[in-house]
Every structure is written in C-alpha cells, then in structure tokens.
Amino acid sequence: METIIVTGASSGFGEAISRRFLAEGYNVIAIARRADRLENLSIDYPGKVHCLAIDIIDKCAVEECLSNLPVAFNNVIALINNAGLSLGFGPALDNSLTDWETMINTNIVALLHITKHMLSSFKEKNRGHIINIGSVAAYYPYIGSNVYGATKAFVHNFTLNLKTDLEGTKIRASCISPGLSKTEFALVRFKGDLNKADSLYENKTYLTAENIAETVFWTFSLPENVNINVLEVMPTGQSFGLGFTKKQDEK
Numbered sequence: 001m002e003t004i005i006v007t008g009a010s011s012g013f014g015e016a017i018s019r020r021f022l023a024e025g026y027n028v029i030a031i032a033r034r035a036d037r038l039e040n041l042s043i044d045y046p047g048k049v050h051c052l053a054i055d056i057i058d059k060c061a062v063e064e065c066l067s068n069l070p071v072a073f074n075n076v077i078a079l080i081n082n083a084g085l086s087l088g089f090g091p092a093l094d095n096s097l098t099d100w101e102t103m104i105n106t107n108i109v110a111l112l113h114i115t116k117h118m119l120s121s122f123k124e125k126n127r128g129h130i131i132n133i134g135s136v137a138a139y140y141p142y143i144g145s146n147v148y149g150a151t152k153a154f155v156h157n158f159t160l161n162l163k164t165d166l167e168g169t170k171i172r173a174s175c176i177s178p179g180l181s182k183t184e185f186a187l188v189r190f191k192g193d194l195n196k197a198d199s200l201y202e203n204k205t206y207l208t209a210e211n212i213a214e215t216v217f218w219t220f221s222l223p224e225n226v227n228i229n230v231l232e233v234m235p236t237g238q239s240f241g242l243g244f245t246k247k248q249d250e251k
Contacts, residue, residue, distance in 0.1 A: 003027040003076045005066075007056050007114065008083030010037035012183030013133060013216075016209035017080055020217045022048055027073050029066075031056060031083070047072075056083045056110040066117055078129040078220055079118045081111045081155075086137075086148040087191070100147045107151035115162070122171045129220055132159050133212075134177035136232060140240050152177070156230065163229060172227045174219050179234030181207040205237030 004021045008014035010032035018028045022045045030038050035053035042049045050073040054061040069076075084107045087099035115130060122128025137145045138152035159175035166173060212233065219228045 001027045001072055001075060003029060003050075003073045004078045004080060005029045005031065005076055005114075005118070006080045006082060007031045007110075009041070010034040012209050013178075013181070013212045014080075014082040015041070016213035017082060017216050018049070019044075020210075020213040024217070029069070029073055029076070031062075056114070057105045059110075059113045062110075062114055063117055066114070076118065076121060077127060078131065079115065080216060081115065081130065081132045083110060084133065084151075086145075089144040091143060092146045095146065103147050103151050107148075108154050111155065112158075119171075123169065126170050127224075129172040129174070130159075130162065131216055131219060132173075132175045133216075134159070134175045134230075136177050136179045136234065136240075138177060139232070160229060163227065170224060172224070174228045175230045176212065176215055176219060177230065177232045178207055178212050178215075179232075179238045180204060181209070181212060181235075183209050205235040207233065207235050 004018075004026050006014050006018045006021070006028055009018045009028070009030035011034075014030075014032065015037070018030050018041055022028055022041070027048050027050070028041070028045075029050045029052060030041055031052045031054065032038055033053060033055050035051065038049075038051040038053055042051055050070060052065045054065060056062065085103060087103055088095045111132065118128070118130070122130075132155050134155045135149070135152040137149040138156045141149060156175050156177065159173050163173040215231065215233055219231060222228065
C-alpha cells in the first residue's frame with residue numbers, strides 16, 4: 001500500500017494533512033510526540049495509520065523506527081515535513097537562546113535528518129515527493145520573527161537546492177509557505193497563553209488547517225512530471241507579511 005509520512009501529525013496542519021491522505025485511501029505514518037492525539041487517527045482509520053510517538057529531533061529514534069516499518073507501511077512515496085514551531089514574539093534582544101536552539105533543532109536539523117534518511121529509499125525506487133511546510137515569514141520580515149523566519153528561509157532554500165540535486169530523477173521537492181493560519185501553532189508560540197494566541201486572529205481572515213491540507217494534497221496529486229517548487233498561500237485578507245485588511249462581516 002502506498003504510504004505517506006507526516007511529521008507533526010498530532011494536530012494542526014499535520015493532523016489535517018494526514019486525514020486528507022487517509023480519506024483518499026493512502027496509508028499514513030504519523031509522527032508526533034503526543035501518543036493520545038495520534039491514537040485518534042488510528043481509531044478513525046483502523047489499519048491505515050502507523051503511529052510513531054517520538055520526538056522528531058531524536059535522530060536515533062527516527063532512524064530506528066523508519067528502518068523497521070511494518071510491511072504494510074514500507075512503500076513510502078511521500079514525506080511531508082510539517083513538524084515545526086515558533087517560540088516567542090519579541091525582538092532578538094529579549095528572546096531566549098534556548099528557544100532559538102529549539103526552533104533550529106526542530107525546524108531545520110530534524111527536517112534534514114528525516115529527509116536524508118528517506119532520500120535513499122526514494123532514489124532506489126526513483127520515485128518520491130518531499131513536501132516541506134515553510135512560511136511566509138521566510139520572505140516578509142516582521143518584529144519577533146527573527147530566528148523563526150530564518151529557519152523557514154532555510155527550509156525554502158533547502159527545498160530549491162534539493163530540487164537541483166534531484167535533477168535527472170523522478171523525485172519531486174516542494175515548499176508550501178502558508179500565511180496566517182489558525183491552529184495550535186500560536187498557542188505554542190505564546191507558551192500556552194490563550195488570550196495572546198486568540199488576539200493574533202482578532203478581526204482577521206485566516207487559513208485553516210484543512211486549507212493547507214488541501215493545498216498539500218493538490219501539490220502531491222499533480223502528474224508526476226509536474227513539480228511545484230514553491231507555493232505561497234495566504235488568506236484573502238492578508239497582503240504581505242503582517243499586512244491585513246479587517247475581516248468583513250459575513251452576509
């Protein structure tokens with residue numbers, strides 16, 4: 001059975017992406033730390049989900065699990081590098097070095113480890129699709145985005161450089177860069193402060209996790225001779241960076 005790996009699959013984009021592929025009949029290897037959240041996917045899609053409740057930054061655990069997949073899940077044809085986070089919203093001088101290191105390890109180092117691991121398998125079958133979830137923060141600087149924006153700029157450029165390395169193969173590489181999206185992402189950024197997280201969306205239009213899941217699936221489902229290099233996705237109320245028009249009342 002054709003299988004998709006999704007990192008950060010326990011909530012937000014990752015959960016929605018997993019459900020989108022599962023609805024189309026694919027098997028999913030769901031990677032995230034929260035086993036209870038992953039279990040919900042297994043309950044909803046019995047026999048279709050292989051849950052790996054591990055920390056994506058644990059290189060040894062990732063390699064061990066992916067090197068010993070059940071037969072039903074060993075035909076991996078796509079890797080969705082969704083796991084990522086942003087911590088803090090202040091200027092660089094006020095931010096925690098520990099938070100910076102966590103973002104770098106999760107958004108960059110872990111992505112590199114799992115990508116490197118899967119490239120060998122994709123090369124062997126001369127087929128595969130690596131879809132990296134970036135961010136418009138990679139292109140439009142704003143106060144407080146410092147290291148987070150830099151990590152997503154890395155993801156953007158790594159994807160494009162990886163695409164050049166894959167020339168002559170049928171392996172695809174894409175970067176999907178969402179704008180303002182309402183998920184648990186903001187709650188993590190503000191370290192559990194629900195009021196601050198909710199204020200980010202006040203009077204603004206925003207993307208949903210399902211919007212991004214549909215975008216990812218569309219990118220994947222195109223003919224195999226078509227490669228979406230970079231796709232920037234914003235809600236209609238967002239122009240560039242943190243430029244927003246006020247949310248219009250629904251009629």
